Amino acid sequence: MTARIPKFPGTELGSKEFYEGKVTQVRSRPDAQYDFSAGEAISRFLEELQKGKLIARTCTGCARILFPPRMFCEECYRPTDEWRYIRDTGTIETYSISYIDQDAKRITEPILVGVVSLDGASPKMGMMHYFREMTKDEIRIGLRVKAVWKPPEERKGSVLDIRYFRPLKEGEA
């Protein structure tokens, strides 16, 4: 390959040529809008969030408490059995300290984000969320945390009804 082929195809463009329109190009912006139905399990999950509660589904087949809840168990491949409230406390399984936003734009105040496994669900069952009331030096895997909820009148039935997770205080259940 390297030895036998003198030149490899492809014409490189610099960002200047590209953005200053020195290359023949066309521009388009798709206008696509979606309304997603939340389905049976997640609709209930969102309704409970609005009440300030976290809910899971149990599966008697594998004896797991599944969170986020689902109407079928992907392991046993059978319907799940019952609704079960779990707690709004948990453990940081992993996290990142992000200096980029959704579009990869740079931000100065970092976002602390990660996965919390929740007390009352089966091990490792959790959700992604933000962490605050802790510095980037204080956050660590294994840290015990608790949800900070929006006031009831501001909740909309969304994962954002939890504003973030904060460190669990000493003596707090």
Added chain:
Amino acid sequence: MRKVGVIGAGMTLFRRRLQDTPKELCYEASKMALDSAGLTLADVNMVVSGSAPDAFDGVHMKGEYYADGCGAYGRPYMRVFTGGGTGVFSTIAGWWHVASGLADVVLVVNEEKMSPCQPHAQSVFGHIWDPILDRPLKPNLVWIFAMEMNRYMTVHHVKKEDIALVAVKNKRNAVGHPCAQLADPNITVEDVLNSEIMAWPVNRLDISPPSDGASAVVLASEDVIRKRKVQDKAWVSGVGWCIDSTMWTDRDLVFPEYVARAAKMAYKQARIDTPRRQIDFAEPYDPFDYKELHHMEGLLLAKKGEAPILTKEGVTQRDGDLPTCPSGGLLGVGNPIAATMGIKIGELFWQLTGQAGKRQIPHEVRTGVAQAWGDLMQYGAVVVMRA
């Protein structure tokens, strides 16, 4: 099942922005692969293509759009898609066309153009997340890799500087690759550690940025290879693939079980029971430096937590006992997602046929493994090839 061999490969430059259209890129890579196999399009029975999300190129159903460039016009054709896993999976799809006896010669073409998407390909990655559970948090795809890397580092007590060694090795290996976007002969661990922090623990030089490019390979049946007395061939001796749940917040990210299952499937077919001894070199998927380590462990080439130690000891260098990403990998050559077939399957072919030029592993290699990884950190595709 019939025996199948790779008899030709081709690829374009990998660059942040290429002027060429998707069709043109597919044509160039395919023509090179056919020329190197000594075939023309008339010899090709069927065409398989692989490409990652349509949203990058910005053409919905892009597999149909660029099909002419793949030489697919008037032939049985299909596109396969398994996210980043497509880089190796499309070869598996091509393999079953030939192994089953349906086709004697199959052209596999992979393409990716990430540059049309503005302001950055990250904006469309936002749409791969669960729309209800994850998207309200405005996630960036780098986040989940940062979370996986952190989990891996913390559980196995791996230092960032030991992970940075992978980026250094691959960017240096890529110096010998004529298509490389990110080769750097002088890069050091300090350069990686001091590069801008994107989402800790991921710094800019831990990542392979967006890229444009295409690649192609030609697969043929044993009959065709024997009849035509093809000299440059590498046999596909094992294939495996596996998917995990999309509910990534419900599993421990420390070990890629789906890669291990795909590897075991491929090794069984290739009659490999001690991979570390029977495999001479590896091309694991390395869009991030920790992923090479994570995937070496998933491929059972290292014990859990052992890959950083092997790297530190020089085992994975080109002249080491287990050369890993001798192509320069995604970190060194570039990451046009599905088109990375050129540095995974293509590199196995070039190394096993002694055509890798400056990148040629200095000792004899008989068996190599290539692997790709994709979807929401849940997909593994593995191919074992032999000289």
